[in-house]
Amino acid sequence: MTMQVIDIKPVEDCFDGSMISELRLSQEITKELIFSLGQDGDVQYFAHFARPFFKIRIPGVYDVKGIEGNNTMRVHLKNPGRYSLETFIENLENMV
Secondary structure: OOOOEEEEEEEEEOOOOOEEEEEEEOOOOOHHHHHHHOOOOEEEEEOOOOOOEEEEEEOOOEEEEEEOOOOEEEEEEOOOOOOOHHHHHHHHHHHO
């Protein structure tokens, strides 16, 4: 079964034109997914937390935050005119 986004909840529009959305996924977030999403950027993975927390930063494109094992993540698009939420979701669903 492939990963699918089953719900999108807008969290915030920022003054700089960026957007934050919470995505609910059809499966739990795995360590493999975390590092796949961050392969072109910076991944901070806090395995020592009771529930491993992660932050992924692709400079000028997006930041992603979440907890391994959950089925939600927050995506902060830095330049929605250049890289859309739809593109992020398509890449995410094709990744797994």
